[in-house]
Amino acid sequence: xxxxxxxxxxxxxxxxxxxxxxxxxxxxxxxxxxxxxxxxxxxxxxxxxxxxxxxxxxxxxxxxxxxxxxxxxxxxxxxxxxxxxxxxxxxxxxxxxxxxxxxxxxxxxxxxxxxxxxxxxxxxxxxxxxxxxxxxxxxxxxxxxxxxxx
Ligand code: IPE
Ligand code: MG
Numbered sequence: 349x350x351x352x353x354x355x356x357x358x359x360x361x362x363x364x365x366x367x368x369x370x371x372x373x374x375x376x377x378x379x380x381x382x383x384x385x386x387x388x389x390x391x392x393x394x395x396x397x398x399x400x401x402x403x404x405x406x407x408x409x410x411x412x413x414x415x416x417x418x419x420x421x422x423x424x425x426x427x428x429x430x431x432x433x434x435x436x437x438x439x440x441x442x443x444x445x446x447x448x449x450x451x452x453x454x455x456x457x458x459x460x461x462x463x464x465x466x467x468x469x470x471x472x473x474x475x476x477x478x479x480x481x482x483x484x485x486x487x488x489x490x491x492x493x494x495x496x497x498x
Contacts, residue, residue: 355391356400359384374418381422385430388473392437398472400444406480420454423477427457431464438470445479446487 359380366376384401391399404419427441434441441461448455458475 352394352396354398354400355396356402357387358402373415374422377415377419378422381426384426385433388430388434388439388471392439392471396471398474400474400476402476402479404445404477404479406478406483409478417451420451424454424457427461431461434461434473435465435468438468439465440468440472441465442472442474443477444474445477446483447477449478 362376362380363373364376365379366373387401388399403423408419409416431441441458441464443458443462447458450458458477
């Protein structure tokens with residue numbers, strides 16, 4: 349187990365989890381987000397250096413607005429609740445994706461968490477938010493376009 353460097357999780361099945369229990373869909377998202385910290389803890393104990401969570405893709409914007417709001421409010425709670433524990437364990441928070449389109453509250457709490465954990469070095473947790481293949485290609489081309497000609 350010692351030499352596993354990076355494990356990635358694609359978050360899925362929250363809705364089905366709630367359906368099977370006759371619960372509203374958003375409670376599936378709540379449970380899904382709560383599982384994130386449980387997974388971080390397990391991976392930390394297994395000395396896995398990087399863990400990535402594919403949380404919210406560019407395609408997820410097609411979901412109902414109410415559902416999107418629930419998702420981001422659970423995510424906000426996650427950072428508020430867990431960042432102190434992560435600092436104690438020296439876990440660095442990283443984000444992949446274009447967070448500038450996320451609700452302002454979520455952007456703030458994420459930027460704050462990144463800043464607070466910037467010197468942590470025992471483990472790195474990467475949250476993929478507003479990520480997508482097309483978006484990555486577009487952003488890469490824009491970056492290349494900005495470079496001066498060689
Ligand atoms: C994952 O669960 C949450 C996100 C990707 C945002 P789903 O919402 O996709 O749950 P199912 O697939 O409907 O069960
Ligand atoms: Mg799904």
